[in-house]
Amino acid sequence: MIRELWLVGIGTGSPVHLTLEGRDALRNAAAILLPRKGPGKDDLATLRSDLLKSVGSGARVLPFDMPVRDETLPYIERVERWHDEIAQRWQQTLAKAGETGPVALMVWGDPGLYDSTLRIAERLDPAPDIRVVPGITALQALTSAHAVPFNTIDGTVCITTGQQLRENGLPPHATSVFVMLDGQCSFRSAATDHCYIWWGAFLGMPEQVILKGPVQDIAGQIAERRATERARHGWIMDTYLLRPMG
Numbered sequence: 001m002i003r004e005l006w007l008v009g010i011g012t013g014s015p016v017h018l019t020l021e022g023r024d025a026l027r028n029a030a031a032i033l034l035p036r037k038g039p040g041k042d043d044l045a046t047l048r049s050d051l052l053k054s055v056g057s058g059a060r061v062l063p064f065d066m067p068v069r070d071e072t073l074p075y076i077e078r079v080e081r082w083h084d085e086i087a088q089r090w091q092q093t094l095a096k097a098g099e100t101g102p103v104a105l106m107v108w109g110d111p112g113l114y115d116s117t118l119r120i121a122e123r124l125d126p127a128p129d130i131r132v133v134p135g136i137t138a139l140q141a142l143t144s145a146h147a148v149p150f151n152t153i154d155g156t157v158c159i160t161t162g163q164q165l166r167e168n169g170l171p172p173h174a175t176s177v178f179v180m181l182d183g184q185c186s187f188r189s190a191a192t193d194h195c196y197i198w199w200g201a202f203l204g205m206p207e208q209v210i211l212k213g214p215v216q217d218i219a220g221q222i223a224e225r226r227a228t229e230r231a232r233h234g235w236i237m238d239t240y241l242l243r244p245m246g
Contacts, residue, residue, distance in 0.1 A: 002094050004102040005121055005128040007111040009135020012237070013047060013205035015054050017136045023055045025133050030101025031060040033090060037235075038066070044235065047205075048106050059104065064093040075163075083116060087123035103128075108237070109137045114159070114180045138239045139178050141203035145210050148198060151176050152243070162186040170195070170242065177242040185223040187215055187240060196245050197222070201229055201238035214245065 008025050011017020018026075026032070032052060036045050045063070052061070067085040069078050094103065107117050111132050121130055139159070143150050151157050155175030162182025169191035170177055177195075179186065187197055192215045199222050200210040209229060211222050222240075230236040 001100060001126060002091075002103050002124065002128045003100060004131065005124070006102055006104040006131045006133065007117050007121065008104050008106050008133040009110040010048070010051060010106045010108065011136040012109055012138050012141045012203045015051055017141075017204055018051065018055070019133070019135065022133045022135065025104055025131075026052060026055050026057045026059065026106070028102065029057070029059045029104035031062050031094075031097065031099045031103045032057070033093065033103060033105045034061050034063045035066045036063050038068075043233070051106065060097065060099065062093050062097050062099065062103075064089045079116075083120045084123060087120050090120070091124060107135065110135045113137050113139070136204070138180070138200075138203055138237065139241075142178075142198065142200045142210075142239055142241060145200050145203055145208065146198045146212055146241075148241070165189065165191070170244075175243060178239065179242065180239050182238075182240075185219070185226065187242065188219045188223065192219075192242055194244055194246070195242040197240055197242055199238065199240040201226065201236055202233075203237075203239070207233065215242070 006025050006029055008022045010022060034045060034048055067082060067089065069082045105117065107115055109115060111117050152175045156173055157176045158171040158174035159178045160171060162179055162184055165179055165186040166189055195215045197215050197218065198212045202208045209225060211218060211225065226236060226238060
């Protein structure tokens with residue numbers, strides 16, 4: 001039985017993104033759940049391990065293997081089943097370890113923004129007390145890297161996905177559109193021809209890459225660079241901001 005689950009936002013890859021509250025949580029946790037995502041993605045687990053060492057955490061590290069999503073299923077069903085399996089692996093790992101003290105899980109960015117850790121935690125039975133430690137998000141890291149404001153004066157901000165952008169175009173009346181979870185470079189759709197784009201990958205990490213410009217001029221360059229970086233690292237985390245020009 002897990003009584004306390006601490007979801008600790010760790011930012012987007014830089015150790016200095018961790019807040020003092022996050023540092024203390026990692027130091028005081030009895031155990032840390034550490035996901036492993038398979039061949040070619042070992043550096044994600046290594047980054048988490050290095051972060052634990054940097055804060056002087058003495059917590060037990062409990063690794064578990066992340067399940068693979070069934071791409072043959074409809075999207076919502078695919079994600080729901082994936083989350084069920086992740087929750088089961090958490091419980092199996094903790095039961096095997098016999099851990100009853102506070103357990104922490106390091107979450108990229110912030111546990112509350114475009115992350116499913118909270119939804120997965122709700123599947124645990126019995127339900128533990130959940131503590132959320134906020135972290136720097138990819139969107140904050142993106143606007144900081146490009147030195148642009150998050151919003152325009154009296155403008156509307158929308159956070160959406162690549163799938164939504166492809167299927168429905170730009171959200172009406174939004175002057176700042178942040179797009180996440182876009183593996184298909186949906187900024188190349190006709191709906192964005194009149195937009196300026198600020199794109200970034202591996203934000204906050206030594207490998208950080210950023211590009212910006214009118215979509216019509218730079219879309220191909222971004223798509224090519226994204227493919228190159230993904231092949232080089234075996235994975236990629238990127239996001240971008242769109243704003244209508246004129």
